[in-house]
Amino acid sequence: AQSVAQPEDQVNVAEGNPLTVKCTYSVSGNPYLFWYVQYPNRGLQFLLKYITGDNLVKGSYGFEAEFNKSQTSFHLKKPSALVSDSALYFCAVRELQDNYGQNFVFGPGTRLSVLP
Amino acid sequence: GAGVSQSPSNKVTEKGKDVELRCDPISGHTALYWYRQSLGQGLEFLIYFQGNSAPDKSGLPSDRFSAERTGGSVSTLTIQRTQQEDSAVYLCASSLFSRSGETQYFGPGTRLLVL
Numbered sequence: 001a002q003s004v005a006q007p008e009d010q011v012n013v014a015e016g017n018p019l020t021v022k023c024t025y026s027v028s029g030n031p032y033l034f035w036y037v038q039y040p041n042r043g044l045q046f047l048l049k050y051i052t053g054d055n056l057v058k059g060s061y062g063f064e065a066e067f068n069k070s071q072t073s074f075h076l077k078k079p080s081a082l083v084s085d086s087a088l089y090f091c092a093v094r095e096l097q098d099n100y101g102q103n104f105v106f107g108p109g110t111r112l113s114v115l116p
Numbered sequence: 117g118a119g120v121s122q123s124p125s126n127k128v129t130e131k132g133k134d135v136e137l138r139c140d141p142i143s144g145h146t147a148l149y150w151y152r153q154s155l156g157q158g159l160e161f162l163i164y165f166q167g168n169s170a171p172d173k174s175g176l177p178s179d180r181f182s183a184e185r186t187g188g189s190v191s192t193l194t195i196q197r198t199q200q201e202d203s204a205v206y207l208c209a210s211s212l213f214s215r216s217g218e219t220q221y222f223g224p225g226t227r228l229l230v231l
Contacts, residue, residue, distance in 0.1 A: 109158050
């Protein structure tokens with residue numbers, strides 16, 4: 001069965017500095033990987049996903065993530081953090097299925113605080 | 117509609133009462149998912165629909181939980197004889213199909229409080 005780990009409960013970064021939110025995964029086959037963001041009292045918003053192709057994926061709001069198969073990681077990055085990026089970030093994995101896929105497996109979430 | 121909508125946005129109920137939560141997926145989306153998010157916790161998968169059928173009910177916590185979907189659109193999640201541990205935010209998501217690469221789009225959630 002697939003699983004996702006986000007090793008940091010909380011990440012603090014100063015505005016303007018680069019940020020990284022870590023994610024590692026475990027699947028038996030090929031993974032599909034997703035990042036979602038949740039702002040306070042809001043639902044989850046899709047940021048980006050890796051399906052196949054280029055290992056560096058660019059998404060919304062200037063975020064990007066790099067798929068690293070050997071390290072089974074999919075870390076979320078942004079070159080210059082904004083205070084408005086402060087939110088809860090979820091990594092999710094879904095395993096490639098021959099048949100239609102089923103549920104996502106979400107990580108526990110990482111709270112990002114960008115300090116002015 | 118433009119996005120996934122859920123109602124009510126907030127629900128306060130007494131222990132032992134039944135509640136119904138509603139989800140309207142994005143028009144044309146065939147797959148629909150229910151998740152639960154407890155305070156400070158990640159997302160817990162509950163159930164998934166492809167059309168009106170539910171191939172995967174493995175996440176339902178107990179037989180007090182049930183869900184249905186009619187007309188391939190609206191879904192309702194019903195919790196019978198609610199308990200305080202049912203208090204959480206219930207999130208609904210939909211995707212065009214249920215294939216693995218499809219993006220799920222989430223609604224704003226229903227915040228349930230059981231007193």
